[in-house]
Amino acid sequence: MRTRDLTGDSTQVVRVPTMERPRVNQSTKMSVSDLAVWYGEKQALHGVSLDVYENEVTALIGPSGCGKSTFLRCLNRMNDLVPGVRIEGAVVFEDQNIYASEVDVVELRSHIGMVFQKPNPFPKSIYENIAYAPKILGQVRKRTDMDDLVERSLKRAGLWEEVKDRLDAPGLSLSGGQQQRLCIARAIAVSPSVLLMDEPCSALDPVATATVEQLIDELKENYTIVIVTHNLQQAARVAGYTAFFHLGNIVEFSDTDSLFTHPREKKTEDYITGRYG
Amino acid sequence: MSQGISLQPSRQLRRRYRAERRFKAYCVGALLLSIAFLVLFFSDMVRQGHSAFIQTEIQAEVTYNEDTVKFTNESVDESIAPLVSRAFFRSIPRRVDADPSLMGTTETLWLTATADVDQYRKKYSDRLEPEMQSTLERLESEGKVSYGFNKGLFTSGDSKIPSNAGLWSAFVGTFYVMLVVLAVSFPIGVATAIYLEEFAPDNRFTQGVEININNLAAVPSILFGLLGLAIFINFFGVPRSSALAGGLTLSLMTLPVIIISTRAALRAVPQNIRQGAQAVGASRWQAIRDHVLPLSLPGILTGTIIGVAQAMGETAPLLLIGMIAYIPDAPTSMTEAATVLPAQIFTWAGMPERAYVSLTAAGILVLLSLLITLNATAVILRNRFERRW
Numbered sequence: 001m002r003t004r005d006l007t008g009d010s011t012q013v014v015r016v017p018t019m020e021r022p023r024v025n026q027s028t029k030m031s032v033s034d035l036a037v038w039y040g041e042k043q044a045l046h047g048v049s050l051d052v053y054e055n056e057v058t059a060l061i062g063p064s065g066c067g068k069s070t071f072l073r074c075l076n077r078m079n080d081l082v083p084g085v086r087i088e089g090a091v092v093f094e095d096q097n098i099y100a101s102e103v104d105v106v107e108l109r110s111h112i113g114m115v116f117q118k119p120n121p122f123p124k125s126i127y128e129n130i131a132y133a134p135k136i137l138g139q140v141r142k143r144t145d146m147d148d149l150v151e152r153s154l155k156r157a158g159l160w161e162e163v164k165d166r167l168d169a170p171g172l173s174l175s176g177g178q179q180q181r182l183c184i185a186r187a188i189a190v191s192p193s194v195l196l197m198d199e200p201c202s203a204l205d206p207v208a209t210a211t212v213e214q215l216i217d218e219l220k221e222n223y224t225i226v227i228v229t230h231n232l233q234q235a236a237r238v239a240g241y242t243a244f245f246h247l248g249n250i251v252e253f254s255d256t257d258s259l260f261t262h263p264r265e266k267k268t269e270d271y272i273t274g275r276y277g
Numbered sequence: 278m279s280q281g282i283s284l285q286p287s288r289q290l291r292r293r294y295r296a297e298r299r300f301k302a303y304c305v306g307a308l309l310l311s312i313a314f315l316v317l318f319f320s321d322m323v324r325q326g327h328s329a330f331i332q333t334e335i336q337a338e339v340t341y342n343e344d345t346v347k348f349t350n351e352s353v354d355e356s357i358a359p360l361v362s363r364a365f366f367r368s369i370p371r372r373v374d375a376d377p378s379l380m381g382t383t384e385t386l387w388l389t390a391t392a393d394v395d396q397y398r399k400k401y402s403d404r405l406e407p408e409m410q411s412t413l414e415r416l417e418s419e420g421k422v423s424y425g426f427n428k429g430l431f432t433s434g435d436s437k438i439p440s441n442a443g444l445w446s447a448f449v450g451t452f453y454v455m456l457v458v459l460a461v462s463f464p465i466g467v468a469t470a471i472y473l474e475e476f477a478p479d480n481r482f483t484q485g486v487e488i489n490i491n492n493l494a495a496v497p498s499i500l501f502g503l504l505g506l507a508i509f510i511n512f513f514g515v516p517r518s519s520a521l522a523g524g525l526t527l528s529l530m531t532l533p534v535i536i537i538s539t540r541a542a543l544r545a546v547p548q549n550i551r552q553g554a555q556a557v558g559a560s561r562w563q564a565i566r567d568h569v570l571p572l573s574l575p576g577i578l579t580g581t582i583i584g585v586a587q588a589m590g591e592t593a594p595l596l597l598i599g600m601i602a603y604i605p606d607a608p609t610s611m612t613e614a615a616t617v618l619p620a621q622i623f624t625w626a627g628m629p630e631r632a633y634v635s636l637t638a639a640g641i642l643v644l645l646s647l648l649i650t651l652n653a654t655a656v657i658l659r660n661r662f663e664r665r666w
């Protein structure tokens with residue numbers, strides 16, 4: 001396994017207790033243990049643990065307000081931006097706890113990309129949307145290399161054919177589905193190893209959704225993906241593993257097939273059969 | 278079948294309609310009243326001020342020779358000389374110095390008339406000696422009297438002779454003062470706003486700072502004058518009456534305006550732009566510099582222009598730092614004594630001569646047009662570039 005150093009020099013290895021996990025023979029990309037989150041007085045996550053497997057799609061499902069987004073945002077420390085938030089527990093990525101004091105969040109986020117629920121392209125051109133991050137991170141210097149990178153990223157996001165003639169057009173001039181794929185292209189341009197997606201299709205029509213789903217399927221060859229979705233069929237279609245969240249806890253986590261066909265917990269069954277109130 | 282539902286307005290509904298009409302009438306009335314006041318004010322200013330934009334001129338033969346350079350009022354016909362403004366005679370030696378070939382020649386020029394003649398012709402006064410009255414009538418019948426555009430209003434400084442008084446030194450003073458205001462309050466204001474809006478933790482201290490900044494915007498401007506006098510002039514030794522002192526003092530007033538409008542502009546940029554940038558590995562400052570600031574720039578500039586326009590119309594604080602003074606020559610540096618447009622208007626308004634009344638009105642018109650232009654620029658900027666989400 002290629003090891004990325006998030007701190008610059010630290011070689012400290014954090015071992016954390018692991019919970020019972022699905023029996024698989026796959027390597028773990030990220031390991032979350034006893035993650036608890038408070039927004040002010042209110043506890044949103046009650047010590048959850050989960051392993052995210054490499055080159056797999058992990059879906060997070062559950063009723064509204066159960067903490068899926070909170071959990072996802074903890075994986076690249078976007079939750080740090082929320083005023084009054086308190087986070088306990090450990091998230092191990094590349095043998096380092098990302099909440100350790102020596103981890104730099106800006107560095108971390110260049111390895112763990114994120115796609116938001118509402119497409120949020122920068123109010124700049126399509127080209128600049130993709131080129132921005134590689135430029136500020138100093139990954140690409142030459143203009144020709146940048147052109148290549150922009151083309152490659154847009155191709156991988158399945159958007160190249162639609163926009164190759166108007167790379168200078170504003171990103172906001174695209175349709176909703178195109179904007180979301182632009183955001184995906186933007187996220188993969190810095191070659192992260194993990195992609196976090198929070199309901200990436202909730203603002204899209206069925207056709208655009210299908211495109212993005214297909215894209216997710218292709219992306220898992222190279223990336224590890226964690227996706228929050230309210231659409232159970234979507235989870236069934238794209239995810240290899242699924243976690244069911246309820247009231248700030250993970251009720252059940254297993255490979256998607258078993259979770260949908262033989263749920264171990266009553267709550268899970270109620271939820272996936274639509275009996276959840 | 279009808280269940281007794283009537284679609285005619287009930288009595289109660291009619292009463293509501295009446296109340297609505299009454300309320301609308303009040304609003305329209307208030308609007309008409311304020312429009313009427315505005316129209317009244319403007320037409321009065323134009324009526325009083327228009328004559329300051331024009332000036333009586335008299336055509337005369339001007340002779341340049343050894344004598345007339347010494348006794349300058351001999352350069353024109355002695356019957357006409359009393360009608361011509363002293364400022365012209367004073368300028369003769371200078372003109373000859375500048376162009377020695379004039380010596381020994383005679384030329385026909387349109388000369389500015391004295392204030393008395395000007396006032397008499399504009400029918401503001403009937404105080405004119407009988408001989409001069411008859412000379413004027415003779416010249417008028419010969420077509421040698423007319424109105425010219427009073428260039429002097431824009432090109433000369435203040436003067437004790439009303440027909441020579443102009444706004445030039447006030448223009449230059451205003452320019453210097455506004456330069457100082459911009460150079461001081463724009464960077465400090467924007468930086469403060471960025472810190473408060475984007476970086477500051479939400480604690481007692483920053484809340485206190487916030488409340489105080491909002492209160493600053495409501496402090497009577499004369500107090501800023503006191504503060505400026507105490508700090509800039511008495512403590513730091515900035516020269517009294519100078520554009521620098523005025524600019525620094527007015528900056529105190531403009532700062533809160535810029536801070537408040539910049540914060541509003543920053544807040545209008547949706548949070549997901551910042552998140553999007555930080556999620557791809559931009560630092561906080563990079564997200565602000567590259568995405569948030571460009572989006573909020575129109576709002577920031579609008580606020581700045583409005584703040585500067587406000588400062589431009591301010592007089593009270595300048596009273597205290599000695600900027601309301603007789604300044605005939607335009608300042609050439611930040612530390613020289615200077616005056617500004619509203620201060621010039623204030624000075625003129627206090628002068629006893631009748632001619633200064635129209636100068637005052639003209640000054641008000643000029644200042645108002647400047648301010649309206651600035652504010653219109655701000656509005657256009659906002660409408661053209663501000664995005665809505």
Ligand SMILES: Nc1ncnc2c1ncn2[C@@H]1O[C@H](COP(=O)(O)OP(=O)(O)OP(=O)(O)O)[C@@H](O)[C@H]1O
Nearest residue numbers: 039042044062063064065066067068069070071082
């Ligand atoms: N910024 C915040 N400040 C305060 N409370 C928050 C904040 N974000 C989330 N919460 C609370 O934390 C809990 C979990 O929220 P979260 O957004 O993680 O739910 P979710 O599972 O993503 O819901 P949804 O499916 O509706 O998106 C909710 O009760 C919510 O009210």
Ligand SMILES: [Mg+2]
Nearest residue numbers: 068069070198
């Ligand atoms: Mg959510």
